[in-house]
Amino acid sequence: MRAFPNTYVVPGGSVEQQDESIYHAAVRETFEETGIQIDCNCLTPIYLWESAFPTSIDQGIPSRHHLIIYLHAKVNLFTENASKEEKYEKILKLQKEEVESASWIGADVVSKIVQHIEGGREMTQKLKQSIEGKTFEVFDVHGNYSTSPLDVLFNPDNTIGYERLTTGTRFLLRRWYHIRTHE
Numbered sequence: 001m002r003a004f005p006n007t008y009v010v011p012g013g014s015v016e017q018q019d020e021s022i023y024h025a026a027v028r029e030t031f032e033e034t035g036i037q038i039d040c041n042c043l044t045p046i047y048l049w050e051s052a053f054p055t056s057i058d059q060g061i062p063s064r065h066h067l068i069i070y071l072h073a074k075v076n077l078f079t080e081n082a083s084k085e086e087k088y089e090k091i092l093k094l095q096k097e098e099v100e101s102a103s104w105i106g107a108d109v110v111s112k113i114v115q116h117i118e119g120g121r122e123m124t125q126k127l128k129q130s131i132e133g134k135t136f137e138v139f140d141v142h143g144n145y146s147t148s149p150l151d152v153l154f155n156p157d158n159t160i161g162y163e164r165l166t167t168g169t170r171f172l173l174r175r176w177y178h179i180r181t182h183e
Contacts, residue, residue: 006163026071035093043071047175049168070172088139101140107180114177116154117170123154
């Protein structure tokens with residue numbers, strides 16, 4: 001994401017004048033940033049998050065402040081055993097102005113992130129061993145593939161410049177995981 005470099009977040013943005021509702025804004029932003037078309041009628045609010053930047057008063061007085069409404073859309077874009085081409089090239093059309101790269105992470109990875117959050121963000125030996133040496137695929141705006149070490153998704157450092165999940169994204173994934181496991 002260009003606004004917060006080296007962070008992994010879900011597609012999003014602001015409600016603009018042409019948007020009839022937050023749902024229409026979510027559909028527009030998702031399509032603009034990823035090329036994925038979703039239907040307003042399949043969106044459900046699942047989480048609220050208040051965000052300020054910078055995140056620490058030590059880094060200066062906050063210059064941005066937002067209330068983020070996370071919406072969930074259940075879509076079937078590809079099968080579990082889909083090839084890289086089916087997962088990325090045929091589906092994603094990344095917006096170069098705002099998006100650097102994208103990745104699909106599965107429920108297995110989200111469950112580990114949830115363990116990390118619910119364990120007080122402590123990297124237990126068991127969790128460390130379960131992610132050690134593992135990677136996830138990354139697809140960039142130029143159509144190139146690479147991998148990134150899975151442990152970056154557990155990086156507790158909110159210092160700008162370090163690859164990480166935002167705190168809001170961590171808690172969104174936690175909420176999604178609990179909803180999914182109770183369906």
